Amino acid sequence: MAPALSSLTPTHGPDALAAHPPSLGExxxxxxxxxxxxxxxxxxxxxVGMVVAHSAVHPVIAFASLIMIAIGAGASGALNMWWDADIDALMTRTRKRPIPDGRVRPDEALAFGSILAAGSVLALGLIANWLAASFLAFTIFFYVAVYSMWLKRSTAQNIVIGGAAGAFPPMIGEAAVSGTVSLETFVLFLIIFLWTPPHFWALALVKSSDYARAGVPMMPNVAGADATRLQILLYTLVLAPCGVAPLFLGFGGWVYAMVSIIGGFAMIALSVQVLRLRTGEPAIRAAQHLFGFSILYLFSLFAALLAEHGLGLMRPLGWHV
Amino acid sequence: MARVSPVRDRVPAPTPEELKRRRSRSIAIALALGALALLFYVVTIAKMGPQVLNRPL
Known part of the structure; x- marks a missing residue:
């Protein structure tokens, strides 16, 4: 049996220095x-999750919690890049990332991400509370272990389930300032969760050859482009009504109503275009338009809530059920 | 007993570019640690309230 690499690689002393040359990273x-x-x-x-919670927490605590959530998210990104360095090197979109480009060694990225992950969870627990810290730890675990290590290379549903990791932050934000999680931020979780498939599949339609080269089973490579187009439309048809749910739960006012209704119809219209235009340059453009607009749509929904709850622009519609 | 060659014989000396990058990384780490220390200080004051400063000398 071949000896383990770790038994051949010196861990301390002059040989370790020779085995691990100085970092080249900037x-x-x-x-x-x-x-x-x-x-x-x-x-x-x-x-937005913090603002919607309307908690009386000290602004410094809220700010520090936000910093720790940001560091935790960054740690997830570093650990994701460490794990995915081999496939990142094969895709045009990612081959210039620091690890595949040789500017940062994988072990450096692993140490960097692990330390930031542990530090951010510990600090959030001490600064805010342990519910928020547990949520942050679970989110990092979900993104790195469940999505990156397991789902991404094994199923076409990778970004559907993995999308939960990106959807947790509003709930972490609320938990940090109020110590609890409410229906309001669960709806925000659902909006991001349902937004993820149309957003990433629109990108995957354009970059399907990239994903195929890397062996990542994205929906267009597994089920085909037309089936993906149909699924994009189906998810958008569920997303758009979910996007207006805050109006009926009493935490979305006039500004949010305009943004969510107009934006929801636009998302559906662009998804129909993606389904209708299936070949050539028009098909690529339709997918690019949906991808670009989906970012604007999600940003606008959350910006509207921020304006209404954070800047006092909230004018209730009276649609609360 | 065999003589072990010193580290400098086996590890190539860092180039000026590597030294420059190492220095910029060190400065960034120092700034980040300083910012964290400041953040934890401000959080401590915020959590304990202004009474933390009100004590007999």
Whole structure:
């Protein structure tokens, strides 16, 4: 039996220094490991969860909790990049990431992500409460172990189930400031959860050859492009009504009503376009339009709630059931 | 007893570029640790309230 690699690699002394050369990474490479764009979305949705909770928590505690949620999200990104370095190297969209590009070693990314994950959970528990910390720990575990390590390479439903990891932040935000989770933030969880498949499958339609090269079983590669287009429309038909649910639960006002109704119809219209235009350049453009608009749609929904609850623009509709 | 060659004989000396990157990483770590220390201090004051400063000298 071949000896384990760890028994051949010195862990201390001069040989260890020779085996692990100095890092070549720049500060910007470590920031890239944190997936700043995903981090900003997590911070934004967690903030909305905090604002919707209307808790009397000290603003400093809320701010510090938000920082820890952001660090936890960044840690997930670093651990995801550590695990997925082999397939990232095969896809045009990801091959310039720090690990496949050779700027950061995998063991550095693993240590960086692990320390940030443990530190952010511990700090959130001490700063806010242990419910929020447990939620953050579960989210990191779900994204890294359930999505990245298990689902991503084994099933076409990878981003459907894995989407839960991206949907948890509003609930973590609320738990951090109020110590509990309500129906309101569960609805926000559902909105992000249902938004994820149309959003990522629109991207997968455009980048299907990339995913095929890497062997990632995205829906277009497994079920075919047409079946994916139909599923995009079906998910959007569930997402749009879910998007207006806050109006009937009493935490969405006039601003939210306009954004969610117009945005919901636009999402359905763009999904119909994706289903209708199936070949050539128009099909690619339709998928790109849906992908781009889906980001604007989700951002607008949460920005409307932030404006209504955070800036005092809330004007109830009286549709509360 | 065999003589063990010193580290500097086996590990290539860092290039100026590597030294520059190491320095910028060190500065970033220092700034991050400083920011965290400040954050934990402010959180402590916020959690314990202003009374934490009100004590006989």
């Amino acid at each position: 500060v910007s490479d470590y920031i890239a490991l944190l997936k700043p764009r995903v981090m900003s979305l997590v911070v934004f949705t967690a903030l």
